[in-house]
Amino acid sequence: MSYLDELYQLDGRIALVTGAGQGIGEAVSLALMRCGATVILAGRTRSKLERVAEEAGRFQGRCAVLEMDIGVPQEIYDGFAWVRKHYGRLDILVNNAGITVRGRAEELSLEDWQRVINTNLTGTFLCAQNAANMMLPRRSGKIINVISTYAFVGRDLRVAYASSKGGELQMTKTMAMEWGRRGVNVNALAPTATLTPMTSVYETDAEARARMEEKIPIGRLAVPQDMVGAALFLASAASDFVTGHAILVDGGFTAM
Numbered sequence: 001m002s003y004l005d006e007l008y009q010l011d012g013r014i015a016l017v018t019g020a021g022q023g024i025g026e027a028v029s030l031a032l033m034r035c036g037a038t039v040i041l042a043g044r045t046r047s048k049l050e051r052v053a054e055e056a057g058r059f060q061g062r063c064a065v066l067e068m069d070i071g072v073p074q075e076i077y078d079g080f081a082w083v084r085k086h087y088g089r090l091d092i093l094v095n096n097a098g099i100t101v102r103g104r105a106e107e108l109s110l111e112d113w114q115r116v117i118n119t120n121l122t123g124t125f126l127c128a129q130n131a132a133n134m135m136l137p138r139r140s141g142k143i144i145n146v147i148s149t150y151a152f153v154g155r156d157l158r159v160a161y162a163s164s165k166g167g168e169l170q171m172t173k174t175m176a177m178e179w180g181r182r183g184v185n186v187n188a189l190a191p192t193a194t195l196t197p198m199t200s201v202y203e204t205d206a207e208a209r210a211r212m213e214e215k216i217p218i219g220r221l222a223v224p225q226d227m228v229g230a231a232l233f234l235a236s237a238a239s240d241f242v243t244g245h246a247i248l249v250d251g252g253f254t255a256m
Contacts, residue, residue: 002089007238010110011036012208014087015235018070019097019142021048023196024146026055028094028231033061033102037234040083042068070097070123071115080130089138090236093131095124095168096146113160120164132175132184139183144234145172146227147188149250169246174242185243187234192221192250217252 004181019025020041029039031241033056041049041063049065063085068079083090098120101112107210127142135141148157151165167190178187193199193212202209202221213220221243230247233239 013037013091015092016040017094025096031228071119106158116160141184143186147228188246192253
């Protein structure tokens with residue numbers, strides 16, 4: 001086994017990825033499997049998860065499908081109970097699922113605000129909490145919260161989304177402080193605008209895409225595969241002395 005294999009191999013690890021049916025969650029799930037992990041593909045839509053599982057089958061990736069909406073607390077509790085029953089442990093959690101609602105801050109309804117916060121912040125918290133309660137007794141685990149550059153800078157028409165992602169960043173730091181001496185690393189991955197179904201506007205609105213690309217020094221939007229390197233680093237032994245941090249995978253967006 002090479003030195004890099006020793007750092008990044010995930011043979012025998014059990015990982016759970018939320019929002020695994022598309023976009024960043026799909027790309028990270030497939031990468032974890034290619035490095036040897038067994039991945040529980042969690043999400044709201046079984047057909048999307050089964051498509052990812054079929055793709056994994058092409059390279060004999062090991063995975064399971066778990067329908068779970070992180071906007072519904074009981075589904076989180078039931079989902080992690082299923083993981084405990086079938087696998088007995090969890091080594092890696094990628095908290096990727098999230099939603100956004102556009103709207104001016106003075107007009108956004110309470111219902112829309114709560115829907116975003118309940119999913120992105122509360123759902124992420126509950127997933128991390130349930131994962132940690134499986135990891136802490138074993139004094140080993142990696143939790144990766146997928147946040148956003150909008151945890152660091154503002155974004156017009158995204159007050160709920162930016163607020164939720166800022167909250168996730170502080171949650172990441174606090175959990176890292178509490179759990180670091182107990183063997184669990186908690187970090188965040190912060191993408192810039194990434195071409196996924198959630199950002200379909202960039203596929204249909206050339207002007208909006210051009211405006212966004214002008215803000216990114218590398219000169220293009222991200223694609224889900226751009227997140228894989230940072231995710232594998234945070235999931236593997238290579239990051240054993242890294243906790244409480246956010247890796248910005250943003251093409252220089254926040255450097256401007």
